[in-house]
Amino acid sequence: TPRTSPRADEGRCPFRDAASHAPDTAPNGCPVSPQAASFDPFESDYQLDPAEALRWSRDQEPVFYSPRLGYWVVSRYADVKAIFRDNRTFSPSIALEKITPTTQAAQDTLQRYGYAMNRTLVNEDEPAHMERRRALMKSFELEELAHHEPMVRRLTREYLDRLVDKGEADLVDEMLWEIPLTVALHFLGVPEEDMDTLREYSIAHTVNTWGRPSPDEQVAVAEAVGKFWQYAGQVLEKMRQDPAGHGWMKYAIRRQQELPEVVTDSYLHSMMMAGIVAAHETTAHATANMLRLLLENRAVWEDLCANPSLIPNAVEECLRLSGSVAAWRRIATTDTQVGDVAIPQGAKLLIVSASANHDGRHFENPDELDIYRDNTTDHLTFGYGSHQCMGKNLARLEMRIFLEEFTRRLPHMTLVPDQTFTFVPNTSFRGPEHLWVRWDPARNPERRDNSLREQGRDFPLGAPSRRDAEREAVVTRVIHETPDVIRLVLEDPRGRPLPRWTPGAHIDLVVGDITRKYSLCGDPDDEQRLEIAIRREEPGRGGSRLIHDTVKPQTRVRLRGPRNHFRLDETADGYLLIAGGIGITPIIAMADRLKRLGKRYAIHYAGRSRGSMPLLERLKRDHGDRLCLYPADEGRRLDLPAVVGGRGEARVYACGPARLLDALAALTRDDADAIHVEHFSASHAILDPRREQAFEVELSDSELTVPVAADQTVLQALRAVGVDVPSDCEEGLCGTCEVAVMAGEVDHRDKVLSADERAASRRMMTCCSRAKRGKLVLGL
Ligand code: FMN
Known part of the structure; x- marks a missing residue:
């Protein structure tokens, strides 16, 4: 049962003494700390770098009440993810509420336009949400998205053709808005016209919903939003007259004829407007953030120019480190708890994914750009759970093509030095308003080789696989520690720095076809080398024998990680x-x-x-x-x-x-x-189909029932039906594939949960645990 005010009751509130002078008290009775009191997401610290602005919170007060905002702010990875996952306790219904209350004048303006933005996929509760999401999902499936690829490629080439000989450009104004907007309109099936007006409308929508406009600005913003609403309505009407043909909105109109009570009129109108914004502004911002970040890290940029196969992972790492969606909102439907903090029913939460993505409790070296990071797709920039961004794979597709074209055609491009980056002040969407780059056109590679323009490569659609994130290493020393343990010293073949790590971390060592985990046992701050020690397991699966028998000084190997599932809490005495x-x-x-x-x-x-x-x-x-x-x-x-x-x-x-x-x-x-x-x-975690029984898992949020065959893990069965659960070791050792269990008896086979947690059976590891009997109901 949730506690009413754990921090105050248990004396754990870090500001209790100082707080006797604190002017504010949070709704749970806990005093507001000075940092929490002064937190203002509309000020430049948060605008320039939300993760940095919340570093203090991640370290000291991961859940705090902001009196200026009237929201609880949540900054750690595990808490943000848990909130995303539980969309019943933490309802998304306020996701599109105006974060700054509207003045009467602005309300009147909106009313004049008949503005009636209502439920859309992002702010809708279950069960309506999943029903609609399922009804409208088809256009987002990978096979469907593949149809957009040639268009994205063609547009990117054409826009680049206009730029390549100029030597200098503002990429945001000259390319990064228009291409995603064109793709978005094409995706929706909306005529590609009025691009500038739509850009202006979209910015107004962002400011209206997530910004802090002054009372005067509010009226101007409301004008633009009202016009946007009317525009969306007109386009919809036009489409209704001829709903045949391509495009998601046309598909939705056709679905309305089959499922009128699921896909309603108001819903279509709201989706039309929200869809135009969601489908392009986020991608434009994310691409601008990505190019800026990569050009600021020249060695990484050069790696990508030399080896484009790293691009999918690099895109993901940029989304993690500097994504375009910084924060999202939820409201507590009941008295509950986040981390240690009691959260009363009705509390509004700002869950800051930009901060979660920099949480060292989940990502090793969280502030470093590491395009070989193998868990970078765990980032929360696309959200998580049943409300996860539907368009994420379209965004990935666009960002990969942009990056591939730029690194091939303008590898010598640099940022114009000393430019000041500005952002439209708001809590949630983040990207520079301008991004100036320059290069010497005389050095354009295509002047030497004209065929280069056409040489682009495609990538598989969807999230990158962990194999895309393997880093080359060379074994520089093999030390015989004992008769059956060798210690290996690993270095980067080009002498580049290797990632730092925290005690308890391990890497995945890939030798030939085998991959095994080994804990790091050298000096965590030595960027030049990593050390591991490997015991030869004579009766084992053969991996350690292969390593002992084949790895010599100068052997090339591949690595994934480091990752840490065995973190040292440094706060004890x-x-x-x-x-x-x-x-x-x-x-x-x-x-x-x-x-x-x-x-x-x-x-x-x-x-x-x-x-x-x-x-x-x-x-x-x-x-x-x-x-x-x-x-x-x-x-x-x-x-x-x-x-x-x-x-x-x-x-x-x-x-x-x-x-x-x-x-x-x-x-x-x-x-x-x-x-x-x-x-x-975890030998008992390895599946032996001869001893297993088939069973079913019911997914409470998606209302799906998934059969799990005797020779399948729950994780495999979920993936087979497109339910994406992250995983790592797949041996029941690391806890990555954990899901919430709502009902049923679990046969726990992992090594992660404690005896009490097993008995409570509220969570399970899908890579190895199964149903004891009958069916399991999972919170997915
Ligand atoms: N085995 C070692 O010999 N040294 C290690 O430092 C080591 N660290 C590990 C860390 C983790 C997180 C895990 C899951 C396993 C670790 N292992 C370690 C076990 C190896 O991954 C592997 O299972 C072992 O070498 C036997 O492989 P084999 O059966 O293919 O021979």
Whole structure:
């Protein structure tokens, strides 16, 4: 049950003392901190860089009440995603409400135009939303989107033809608005005319809904919005007379004839207006942000010019780091909780995806542009869950083609230095109003080779696969730690920096056809090299044997990551680190970090014999006074109950064989929050079709029933019907593929959930867990 005011009740409110002088109190009774009181999304900090403007919040107060806005602001990845996922507790009905209340004069103006913007897909509750979404989804499927590709290509070439010999251009004015707008109109089936007027209308719609216009501006904005509304109505009427032919709106008109109570008149009119904006402004902004970011990171730009296959992942990484949709809105339908904070019914929430996308709790090196990042598609720029952006794959298609054409035809393009970027002030949509670039036309590659203009390549539609994000590395050293453990030192083949990482992180090592995870055990701040230690598992699946047998100094390998599912919480005072055998790899990195932070910690390290325990010499050298060793052949056994029983307030981090970790879980059942473990394998998570039964999962939001065959995981079954659930390890170890369980009995096979969480059965890992019997109902 939600608590009424947990922070105040439990003394956890960080501003409680200072707050006795705080002028404001949040609706849950908690005092408002000074930073929260001064937060203003219409000021330039947030406008220039929303993620940076909320860094303090991610670190200190991830959910806060903003008295200036009258909204709760949510800034961390897990919280933003959880809110997106639960569209019943957090209704989207306010998504298009005017964030600045309208003056009477503006209301009168809108009324004169008969403005009646109503429900559209973005601000509609269930069950109506899914019913409509399903009825209208077809045009967004990949096969349908493929029809737009030649047009996007042709338009991009034509616009570039006009520019290439000029040497300087404002890409926003000269290209980045018009192409997405033309594509949007084509997609909708609207005649391609009045482009300038539509651009003006769209900006007015943004300011009207998400901006803070002054009372005078409000009337002018209302005029433009009113005209936009009428325009949308007229176009719709024209289309109704001839609803045959291509285009989403025509399709919707035809669907209305079949499903009149699902696709209503008011709905069509609202969708027409919202669709014109949604389909182009976001893409125009996102492309401008992307080109700016890449040109500011020249080495990355050059990588893309040299290797266009990196483009799909680069687009995704730019959407993460500098997306065009910064924040979205929800309203609480009941008393609830976000993170630790009580949220009363009726509370309005501004969920800032731009901040979530920079959250180091989810993305390693969150502020760095890393086009090899393998979980970059986890970004929340397209939202998440059943309201996720329908046009996301059209946006991807356009952005990839833009980037591919620019890197091929104008690889020498640079940003005009010292330009000031300006933004239309609003909470949610973000892109520079102008983007000036320049280049020397004499150096245009197509002057030497005319065929270059035509050489564009296409990419598969949809999200990039994790394979697109593999980075090349070279093994520079192979060190024999013990008879069956080798330590590898990996470097970038061109001497470029490798990503930094946090203790507990691992990489995926790709050698030939196999991919295996290995924890990083070197120095996290060393950008020149990564280190991993690999134990040869003689009876294993063959991956570690292949690595031991084939990898030598100078061997080229590929890497994905780093990623971290075993994060060290640095806020505690004391730590108990427990490792068995090769499980020392993430633990040594944690010990290094705790030493650097000056924290209290002890390492308990068990193994068969000293000679079989990797990294022992370094541990003795760097952590000798904190180290307790338990080599079994010397008769020294780790007395887990005694060590864990005497931990006091210390946090426990453990990695090692399953029996060690299972014993630890049994000992600490009542304090699961203080125990953090990482398993290296989950043999029971591997599907054995001979022993399994088929069952069904019902998806409560989508009202779909999906059969799961005996030889299929839930994750595979969901993907087969187009339900996109992110995943990583697919062995029940990392927790990425978790979904909410609304009903049914789960046979949990993962290593992520605690005993209590299993018993409660509110969540499950779709990569391995199944139904015990009957059907499962999932919150998807
Ligand atoms: N195995 C190691 O030898 N060293 C490691 O540092 C290591 N780290 C891992 C980190 C994670 C997050 C996971 C899931 C597994 C880790 N493993 C590690 C296990 C390997 O990924 C792999 O399962 C093992 O080498 C056996 O592979 P094989 O059965 O193909 O031989």
